[in-house]
Amino acid sequence: xxxxxxxxxxLRLIGNYGFAVLMVGSAAIVLALLREISPGxxxxxxxxxxxxxxxxxxxxxxxxxxxxxxxACVLLSLPQAGxxxxxxVEVPRFLMLLCTSVFISWLCSEQxxxxxxxxxxxxxxxxxxxxxxxxLATSEAKLKEAQRLAKIGYWERDLVxxxxxxxxxxxxxxxxxxxxxxxxxxxxxxxxxPEDREIQKQALNEALQAGRxxxxxxxxxxxxxxxxxxxVWDEIEYDRSGRAIRMFxxxxxxxxxxxxxxxxxxxxxxLRLARAELTRVARVTAVGExxxxxxxxxxxxxxxxxxxxxxxxxxxxxxxxNVDEARQAIHRIARDxxxxxxxxxxxxxxxxxxQPTKTQINLNELIKETLALSRPELTCKQVVLQxxxxxxxxxxxxxxxxxxxxxxxxFGNALDALGTLETRPRVLRIRTRLSxxxxxxxxxxxxxxxxxxxxxxxxxxxxxxxxxxxLGMGLAISRSIVEAHGGRVSxxxxxxxxxxxxxxxxxxxxxxx
Amino acid sequence: xxxxxxxxxxxxxxxDDDPAVREAIDSLIRSVGLRVETFSSAKEFLKRERPAGxxxxxxxxxxxxxxxxxxxxxxxxxxxxxxxxxxxxxxxxPMSVQAMKAGALEFLTKPFRDQDLLEAVQHAIExxxxxxxxxxxxxxxxxxxxxxTQREREIMHFVIAGVMNKVIASELGTTxxxxxxxxxxxxxxxxxxxxxxxxxxxxxxxxKPVQLLSNNAD
Numbered sequence: 001x002x003x004x005x006x007x008x009x010x011l012r013l014i015g016n017y018g019f020a021v022l023m024v025g026s027a028a029i030v031l032a033l034l035r036e037i038s039p040g041x042x043x044x045x046x047x048x049x050x051x052x053x054x055x056x057x058x059x060x061x062x063x064x065x066x067x068x069x070x071x072a073c074v075l076l077s078l079p080q081a082g083x084x085x086x087x088x089v090e091v092p093r094f095l096m097l098l099c100t101s102v103f104i105s106w107l108c109s110e111q112x113x114x115x116x117x118x119x120x121x122x123x124x125x126x127x128x129x130x131x132x133x134x135x136l137a138t139s140e141a142k143l144k145e146a147q148r149l150a151k152i153g154y155w156e157r158d159l160v161x162x163x164x165x166x167x168x169x170x171x172x173x174x175x176x177x178x179x180x181x182x183x184x185x186x187x188x189x190x191x192x193x194p195e196d197r198e199i200q201k202q203a204l205n206e207a208l209q210a211g212r213x214x215x216x217x218x219x220x221x222x223x224x225x226x227x228x229x230x231x232v233w234d235e236i237e238y239d240r241s242g243r244a245i246r247m248f249x250x251x252x253x254x255x256x257x258x259x260x261x262x263x264x265x266x267x268x269x270x271l272r273l274a275r276a277e278l279t280r281v282a283r284v285t286a287v288g289e290x291x292x293x294x295x296x297x298x299x300x301x302x303x304x305x306x307x308x309x310x311x312x313x314x315x316x317x318x319x320x321x322n323v324d325e326a327r328q329a330i331h332r333i334a335r336d337x338x339x340x341x342x343x344x345x346x347x348x349x350x351x352x353x354x355q356p357t358k359t360q361i362n363l364n365e366l367i368k369e370t371l372a373l374s375r376p377e378l379t380c381k382q383v384v385l386q387x388x389x390x391x392x393x394x395x396x397x398x399x400x401x402x403x404x405x406x407x408x409x410x411f412g413n414a415l416d417a418l419g420t421l422e423t424r425p426r427v428l429r430i431r432t433r434l435s436x437x438x439x440x441x442x443x444x445x446x447x448x449x450x451x452x453x454x455x456x457x458x459x460x461x462x463x464x465x466x467x468x469x470x471l472g473m474g475l476a477i478s479r480s481i482v483e484a485h486g487g488r489v490s491x492x493x494x495x496x497x498x499x500x501x502x503x504x505x506x507x508x509x510x511x512x513x
Numbered sequence: 514x515x516x517x518x519x520x521x522x523x524x525x526x527x528x529d530d531d532p533a534v535r536e537a538i539d540s541l542i543r544s545v546g547l548r549v550e551t552f553s554s555a556k557e558f559l560k561r562e563r564p565a566g567x568x569x570x571x572x573x574x575x576x577x578x579x580x581x582x583x584x585x586x587x588x589x590x591x592x593x594x595x596x597x598x599x600x601x602x603x604x605x606x607p608m609s610v611q612a613m614k615a616g617a618l619e620f621l622t623k624p625f626r627d628q629d630l631l632e633a634v635q636h637a638i639e640x641x642x643x644x645x646x647x648x649x650x651x652x653x654x655x656x657x658x659x660x661x662t663q664r665e666r667e668i669m670h671f672v673i674a675g676v677m678n679k680v681i682a683s684e685l686g687t688t689x690x691x692x693x694x695x696x697x698x699x700x701x702x703x704x705x706x707x708x709x710x711x712x713x714x715x716x717x718x719x720x721k722p723v724q725l726l727s728n729n730a731d
Binding site: 305 | 537540603
């Protein structure tokens with residue numbers, strides 16, 4: 001019973017109690033009247049009053065009604081009972097009536113409470129349901145939006161009934177409209193790009209039979225002719241006997257991603273080519289500038305040496321002989337010669353400024369990587385590439401950058417030799433093998449125009465070149481690098497045509513070169 | 514080496530920022546008996562006043578403060594150009610062409626052959642000697658010309674145009690006798706005895722002959 005105070009409560013209370021009084025009063029009157037017609041009628045009407053009062057106002061009015069009813073009942077029966085015993089005879093009767101009425105009132109009030117509670121509960125429930133429904137609607141809207149943004153659709157396939165259900169986004173992905181309903185499996189497979197149908201069938205079979213997950217990418221052709229890339233990912237539901245009964249999952253339109261990936265790959269390729277070209281140009285420029293700088297630095301002391309020598313000769317041939325001047329000139333020769341030596345020392349230090357970092361190197365990998373850099377040139381010059389890289393080639397220990405430089409130099413020379421070849425196929429053969437238990441041998445052979453017999457011994461000399469615009473340092477530097485790694489280089493003319501360059505390196509053990 | 518009778522001994526100037534080169538060239542040129550003066554920068558060299566005797570300049574094209582070609586220009590501006598032999602450590606073909614066009618005598622790349630340098634130096638000294646001689650002669654001629662009177666000069670201009678005394682007289686409003694007298698003086702002052710020589714001097718001094726309006730050849 002709610003006894004919370006509010007402004008309207010007093011009014012209602014009065015109303016309830018008033019109603020109780022009214023009921024009892026009415027009952028009394030009616031009973032009195034009825035008793036005129038049929039005396040001895042029981043006072044059950046008062047019970048109605050009590051019940052009604054409780055119904056209307058709750059337990060308190062009900063109790064009031066009980067008391068009043070009991071009193072009224074007794075009072076009404078008084079005239080018939082007679083005055084013997086006086087009023088006290090009626091007390092048990094009054095009490096009996098009262099108890100019964102109270103009991104009835106209590107029962108009624110309980111029922112009333114229950115009903116009120118039920119009503120309240122129903123209101124709450126309805127509100128709850130409304131809230132839930134709203135939440136659900138919002139949630140569904142969000143899901144739909146998410147699907148739309150990610151271009152992911154949901155689908156379900158009942159394997160037993162061969163029926164497919166789609167979410168709205170799935171329809172959109174397939175370019176169909178929902179009123180038509182989802183196609184059957186056969187219809188769906190019709191939409192798949194002919195080249196990818198096999199892939200899809202295979203994936204499906206594998207998923208259903210081998211129990212693997214169904215994760216496949218294929219292209220579809222929309223009704224309007226648009227080709228889209230799809231990624232489909234389903235889970236399979238099995239019944240108790242292990243039979244697949246349902247597949248449900250997502251389908252995503254990844255056409256955009258595919259397009260971007262292709263673009264990225266293209267750009268990566270371009271970037272790699274550009275980087276290789278840049279490296280090559282930087283090296284060539286640096287070497288050119290270095291060469292010019294070297295030439296100038298050495299020229300100055302050289303002038304000193306040559307001119308002083310000639311001057312000394314003249315002083316010694318002069319009449320009269322001037323030994324002192326000659327001696328001074330010779331002294332200057334020595335000084336300038338040493339200066340030239342210092343220049344050389346400085347240049348050597350400059351060339352080896354980057355301390356070589358020793359690591360374990362897989363020569364086959366390095367060769368493949370370096371060939372990849374040269375791939376454009378290989379294709380452009382239509383060179384046939386033959387590689388025989390030994391399967392289990394041991395690692396060598398050395399500086400990766402420097403060894404790659406050697407490879408670049410040898411490949412470059414070979415390509416230059418092959419570039420102008422007309423009469424024979426242009427073949428570049430690269431081979432790695434173990435020539436001795438502790439020695440790895442790399443062979444670079446070309447079918448080019450070759451080198452003259454007397455020149456072949458000089459190729460590794462600094463500044464020796466057979467090219468019009470060559471510096472002649474490449475092979476000299478390569479030899480220097482290989483020998484610094486504990487290996488050897490060699491060059492030989494092939495029996496048929498072209499030249500073979502080889503270099504050997506010691507096998508690198510973990511304990512250090 | 515012959516020492517010229519009239520002029521003081523020749524001198525070779527060497528300008529190069531590298532001391533080794535300077536010293537070596539100095540020794541080489543002295544070993545053939547020529548005087549050498551070395552400078553480490555163009556500024557140093559340009560401070561030196563023009564020597565009395567013939568001279569030439571061995572100059573490195575690339576100097577720290579200014580280029581060899583700039584030095585060449587400066588010498589011309591100062592009015593005392595003498596032959597220049599360029600030496601360079603860089604094999605600059607375009608620069609060598611430029612230098613030769615500007616009047617350099619020789620362009621040698623380091624390291625040069627001693628013989629090439631010495632020959633170039635000799636050639637340069639000789640060239641400068643000749644130039645000096647020519648300058649001296651010209652100065653003399655100019656002095657002589659300046660010693661002529663106004664009248665004598667006027668007459669000279671007519672004579673080298675091949676105008677006859679009679680016509681000159683009428684042009685100048687004087688008698689033929691006068692003309693003859695002045696003409697004689699003029700020729701004496703100029704130390705010439707024939708019209709041909711007179712014309713030659715006039716050309717040297719860049720004197721233009723008179724142009725008569727009414728020419729005899731009508």
